Amino acid sequence: DQDDQDDIDDDTTLGGGGASTTTTSTTASALTAADALELDLDVEWPLSIVVSRKCVVKYQLLFRHLFRTKRLEQRLLSVWTSHMA
Numbered sequence: 751d752q753d754d755q756d757d758i759d760d761d762t763t764l765g766g767g768g769a770s771t772t773t774t775s776t777t778a779s780a781l782t783a784a785d786a787l788e789l790d791l792d793v794e795w796p797l798s799i800v801v802s803r804k805c806v807v808k809y810q811l812l813f814r815h816l817f818r819t820k821r822l823e824q825r826l827l828s829v830w831t832s833h834m835a
Contacts, residue, residue: 787817788810788814789810790806790810791809793806
């Protein structure tokens with residue numbers, strides 16, 4: 751469906767997308783393994799009727815957000831504990 755493809759294209763330009771999508775940054779920082787981590791799912795029939803590629807892309811974006819949030823929590827905890835020591 752063309753609408754689904756347009757939504758996927760919009761999501762991939764925002765940093766989401768499948769395994770073939772590369773994310774570039776305007777800063778000159780090094781890409782860490784945690785930043786490069788990505789989940790991808792190959793959905794076969796009949797599950798593909800329910801779980802479209804668009805759903806997989808949205809799941810990837812959610813996973814990326816939650817993963818980065820968890821990493822931030824760990825960093826803040828580390829800084830806080832070292833400051834309190």
